[in-house]
Amino acid sequence: MKKKHLLASLLASLTIATALPFSLGSHFQTQAYAKTTAKKTVISRIQKTPDLNPTSSVRSFSKATYSQYKSTFNKEYNVDLMSKPSVFNHHQALVYTASPQLRKYLAVSMKTWNNALGTTVFKTGTSTNYTIRVGFGTGGQNGSLWDGLYRTNKLWVNKSHFNSNSYILTVLEAVSGKKVSKPKTAADKAAYDKYYRGFWEATITHELGHSLGLDHTPYLDDIMYAQSGESAGSIKYSWTTSKTGNGSFAGFTNKLSNRDINRAKLTKLLGYW
Numbered sequence: 538m539k540k541k542h543l544l545a546s547l548l549a550s551l552t553i554a555t556a557l558p559f560s561l562g563s564h565f566q567t568q569a570y571a572k573t574t575a576k577k578t579v580i581s582r583i584q585k586t587p588d589l590n591p592t593s594s595v596r597s598f599s600k601a602t603y604s605q606y607k608s609t610f611n612k613e614y615n616v617d618l619m620s621k622p623s624v625f626n627h628h629q630a631l632v633y634t635a636s637p638q639l640r641k642y643l644a645v646s647m648k649t650w651n652n653a654l655g656t657t658v659f660k661t662g663t664s665t666n667y668t669i670r671v672g673f674g675t676g677g678q679n680g681s682l683w684d685g686l687y688r689t690n691k692l693w694v695n696k697s698h699f700n701s702n703s704y705i706l707t708v709l710e711a712v713s714g715k716k717v718s719k720p721k722t723a724a725d726k727a728a729y730d731k732y733y734r735g736f737w738e739a740t741i742t743h744e745l746g747h748s749l750g751l752d753h754t755p756y757l758d759d760i761m762y763a764q765s766g767e768s769a770g771s772i773k774y775s776w777t778t779s780k781t782g783n784g785s786f787a788g789f790t791n792k793l794s795n796r797d798i799n800r801a802k803l804t805k806l807l808g809y810w
């Protein structure tokens with residue numbers, strides 16, 4: 538609908554609303570300003586999308602529709618509000634780290650989302666002006682529970698894994714199911730460095746994905762991939778085995794999948810960032 542036509546129909550509905558008795562008039566206004574799509578239509582469109590992938594067919598509903606069926610969208614696409622409301626102002630977060638070591642990885646991860654979404658959602662903040670703070674953490678009670686963690690407005694990277702010169706080998710072994718020997722040649726070392734860089738960029742990109750309201754998926758080609766998912770709260774189904782997706786492993790390439798990007802576009806519509 539063109540802008541001119543939209544204005545004309547709004548004016549028409551206003552005229553009718555004032556002419557009608559009060560109760561009918563206010564009902565009419567609700568219809569005109571907060572039009573929601575019928576539940577049957579919403580469910581049917583969701584069911585036609587690929588698993589956990591909110592393609593464009595479910596991204597053109599009204600604000601009122603996303604608000605009314607929020608829990609349905611949350612559950613069908615594994616999304617939920619994960620940042621405190623003050624993190625995003627005008628769809629933008631200010632991200633700061635005091636760590637020179639983390640800074641270059643963080644910059645790449647922020648750019649990964651910004652480029653994919655076509656907007657500066659993550660902007661570099663300062664020590665006195667930021668909404669998300671990034672730093673090193675201990676990785677949980679036994680030091681190996683997580684590689685990265687996002688909570689409310691804080692993002693942590695596991696310091697011992699980050700500083701380890703063999704942790705990436707453990708990850709490579711877990712992903713490939715094969716024994717991986719320590720790099721010996723210069724070519725091996727270059728390959729290891731590439732995996733290392735990709736892994737930590739992907740880890741921070743994953744945690745920033747949580748800030749946007751994305752929970753995990755079983756797809757290896759997703760940045761938001763996790764080895765398992767428990768069917769609690771807003772999650773479509775639980776899993777203990779991975780799904781291959783397009784065959785690549787985003788955890789080493791820091792490449793967002795079409796599924797990651799579509800889910801982030803959906804969480805914007807849901808008002809999570």
Ligand SMILES: [Zn+2]
Binds near residue numbers: 747
């Ligand atoms: Zn996660």
